[in-house]
Amino acid sequence: MSQLQSLRGMVDLLPVQTNRWQAVEAVARSHFGRSGFEEIRTPLLEVTELFARGIGEATDVVGKEMYSFQDRGDRSCTLRPEGTASVVRSAVQHGLLSQGAQKLWYGGPMFRYERPQAGRQRQFHQIGVEWLGVSSARSDAEVIALAWDLLDALGVCGLELQINSLGTPDDRQRYRDQLVSWLEARFEQLDSDSQQRLTTNPLRILDSKNATTQELLRNAPTLLDALSDESAARFEAVQGFLTALGIPYRVNTRLVRGLDYYGHTAFEITSDQLGAQATVCGGGRYDGLVQQLGGAATPAVGWALGMERLLLVLEAAAAADPQGPAARLTAATPPDLYLVNRGEQAEACALVLARQLRGAGLAVELDGSGAAFGKQFKRADRSGAAWAVVIGDQEAEAGELVLKPLHSQRKESRHALEAWQSVVDLLSPTEAKPSS
Incomplete structure (x- = not known):
């Protein structure tokens, strides 16, 4: 009889690895608690409409990567591909937003059907925070600082914060029109994926990994140029708070994130611990999502980090500095x-x-x-x-x-x-x- 194997992209966490994960989770739990964030746990399985409506049907996640099926009640169900939509759905469903601003964090497995590679699996795990009911530029800086300080405490080295403003829906529509017009004049120079995205989700072209397309985009109009005076002032305020916090950052005008619900501040934190810049945390503001999912208009901001990528970074940090915090964190705990x-x-x-x-x-x-x-x-x-x-x-x-x-x-x-x-x-x- 043949030996059974796990599905491709579904990876077992053996005891040594699990101990490391638990150590990371313990540090995260402590940081979240000191900042007033409370844990929320949502189901792995949701109705497909939650993600189609929240993430956006034109995104790669919804269009290509979700694990969806019809259940015995003939309902379209999906294994959650990310955590934010589920947290927002839960907050709306249980009336949490009527109790004031909510500071929530979550952790657990997510599912996307994509090519497995180092630090990226089809069942992957995230830890994230969602702050619902706050609109200030200062709240953006505060959640970014929470992520930065957590990664620093874990011993992740070579950190870089990249930020951008996606503005309001009107700003993005104005920019979308400018970008589409500019790209249509250079259609033949785009890679095939970007040519397809030009009619479905043109902003995602900015995130293309194709070197030729990236070179072409160096001269493309930027989102910052399309921001209203109010949006530009808000982005300046976020930068001012980051400067006050002593957190270095770089404005990346091509940073758009992969999900439709983002607006205003978007950010990623990368590390060079693996030899090249690797994103370990990303997020931003999503003021329209609560209303999209049936709640009242509610501002919100949050982020998520990928555990698989983070553990690879921590292992590299531990090897580089055997006496550092990452080494102590990932070391096995001996019995007394x-x-x-x-x-x-x-x-x-x-x-x-x-x-x-x-x-x-x-x-x-x-x-x-x-x-x-x-x-x-x-x-x-x-x-x-x-x-x-x-x-x-x-x-x-x-x-x-x-x-x-x-x-x-x-x-x-x-x-x-x-x-x-x-x-x-x-x-x-x-x-x-x-x-x-």
């Missing part, structure tokens, strides 16, 4: 104690002891192999624990145990001594004999 045991009575005592020590708050690895002490000690060394607790039948009969330091460099560390003292305190009057 490794319990070496052999013999019928010893194994029973060790089982009881492991439970007591875990109940006292210590992380304890109980060797269950029954192998010779030498082999167990080798595994204990590899575990990274500071101490081994050793019990043989002789110790079990005498009501004793042996504490052995596994790493001489950790022998006098505060954490190692605390683990030792915890064992002594817990087992008293049982005798714990230190061993060198």
Whole structure:
């Protein structure tokens, strides 16, 4: 019988990787909590109309990449390709916006049918924030600062913030007309994908990865030139707040993001940790989305970061600086104690002891192999624990145990001594004999 494999683009997270993900999520959760953001969890499966209406039918996500199907009730359903539309749908459905501005964050798997590559899978994971009910330029800068500070705390190096203004719908329509007219005069110089987008979603041509098209666009009109005085002043205010925060940025007039709901501020944060600029976080303002999804007109701003790409960046950062925050974050957490045991009575005592020590708050690895002490000690060394607790039948009969330091460099560390003292305190009057 053939061995079953996971679907292409659907990747297992093994224990070592999962530990790293949880460490990143813990840092993110702490940052969000200190900024007043509360977690929201939405279903993986939504009605297709939510994304067609919210993201835009002319986008690649809706047109080419969604996992959609008819369910048994003959409803068109879609595995969520992004998180913002679901969060907004939930806020509208449950009347959260009637309670004032909402600061929400989410995390979990998303699904897009695209070519898998490093840092990009068909089931991928995002962490994101959505701030619903705020319209100020300062709120844009605040959520950008939240993303910047989170990435910095994680140890991501080589960060660059790129920003642009997409203006109001009127600004974009004015610019769209200018851009289409300019590109139509140069139609033959466009790549085939851009030629198709010219009639469906011309602003996405600005994000083309084709080198020839990018070179052509150097002389194209820019969105900034089409902004109204009010939109331009707002964008200047965002830049002023970023300057006050000490966050460096670069205005990228071709940054448009891939979803139709964005307006005014759009931004991406990239890192050069992988050797080339890689986007690790992106977002912006989407003041029209709540109304598009059936709610009252409500301003909003948010962002999302991709976990797969972020973990690749963190692994590169850890390799570049073994003593840095990324290395500490991605390192495996060793147990406090490794319990070496052999013999019928010893194994029973060790089982009881492991439970007591875990109940006292210590992380304890109980060797269950029954192998010779030498082999167990080798595994204990590899575990990274500071101490081994050793019990043989002789110790079990005498009501004793042996504490052995596994790493001489950790022998006098505060954490190692605390683990030792915890064992002594817990087992008293049982005798714990230190061993060198």
